[in-house]
Amino acid sequence: MGEVRAKRMPRAVRERQMLDAAVRVFGERGYRAASMDDIAELAGVSKPLVYLYLNSKEELFSACIRRESAALVAAVRAGVSGAGGADRQLWDGLRAFFTHTAHNPDGWAVLHSHARTGGEPFAVEVTAMREEIVAFVTGLIAAAAREAHGDPALPDREVAGLAQALVGAAESLAGWAGTDPSVTAKEAAATLMNFAWSGLGNLMEGRRWSPAPGA
Template sequence: MPRAVRERQMMDAAVRTFGRRGYRAASMDEIAELAGVSKPLVYLYLHSKEELFTACIRREAEALLTAVERAVEPELPADRQLWAGLTAFFAHAAEHPDAWSVLHRQARTHGEPFALEVAAMRGHIVAFVAGLLEAAAREAGSPGPPGERDVEGLAQALVGAAESLAAWVNESEGESGGAVSAKEAAATLMNFAWVGLGDLIKGERWSPR
C-alpha cells in the first residue's frame, strides 16, 4: 500500500480518536489499532503525538476552508454568496463532527502551538469574508463604503457568530427538541447577519430569491 494511502488512514483514525476522546486521553495505541497498522509505523510516518495532532489540525482546517470557498461563486449576488458559504460551513461541520471537535475544542484547549494553527485558518476565513463584503459594497455602489477596519470588524463578527452557532448545533444533538439541522443554523445566521435584528423583530425574513 502506498505511503500516502497509509498516512491518510492513520490521520482518519487520529481525527476520529482525538475528536471523540480528546487530545490528552487519545492514545497512539488506539489510533494505530483503528488505522489497522502497527504503532511503530505511526511514529515512523508521523513522528509524535504532537506532530500527528498538528497534521490533523492542518488537514481539517484546509478541508473546511476548501468546502466554504468552493461553495461560493463570485458571480452570484452577495447575499447568495454568503448563503452558499454559510450552508457549506454548517454542512461541513455537521458531516464531520470529529474534525469540528478537533478544530473547535481540542486544538484550542491544549496549548499555544495548536491554538495558533487554528488561528491561522480563522485568519484566512476572516479575510475571505472581508473580501466578499468589500466586493459586495463596491457592487452596490455604496455611498459610504465601509473602511478597511469596519470590514474586518464585520467579518470577525460574522465568523464569531458562525462558530458559536456551529458549537450550539453540535451540542443540540440528543436534546428534547431534536438536533438543530445545518440548514436551520445557516438560515438563522443568514437572517441575523443579512436582515439584522431590527427587521427580524418586525417579522422580516431573508429567503433565497
C-alpha cells in the same frame, strides 16, 4: 512457485488511514486523553508504524489540524460560486461551512474545541485557518459594499470587524448545531443570515445604527 506477496499500501494511502483514525480519536477524546495505542488500533496498524510515519503524538495532532483546516477552508471557498448578489454568496458560504462541520464532527471538534486548549503550537495552527476564513468573508463584505455603493463605502476597519463577528457567530452556531442532531446545515445558515444580514443589508443601504444622544 513462491507465495505471492500482498501489494504494499502506498505511503499516502497509509498516512491518510492513520490521520482518519487520529481525527476520530482526538475528536472524541481530546488531545491529552487520546492515546497512540488507540489510534494505531483503529487504523489497523502497529504503534511503531504510526511513529515511523508521523514521529510523535504532537506532530500527529498538528497534521490533523492542518488537514482539517485545509478541508474546511476549501469547502467554504468551493461553496461560493460567485453567482448572484452579495446575500446569495454569503448564504452559499454559510451553507458550505455548516454542511462541512455537520459532516465532519470529529474534525470540527479537533479545530474548535481541542486544538484551542491543547497548547500554543496547536492554537497557532487554528488561528491561521481562522484568519484565512475571516479574510475570505472580509472580501465578501467589501464586495457587497462596492455592489451597493459603487465604491468601498465601509471603512476597512469596520469591514474587518464585521467579518470577525460573523465568523465568531458561525463557530458558535456550529457548536450548537453539533449538540442537536435535528439542526440541519440549512437551518443553521438561515439562523445566522436572519441574525446578520438584516444588519449588513442596512449597512449596504447606508442605514446605520447609532446610540441615542447622551447614551
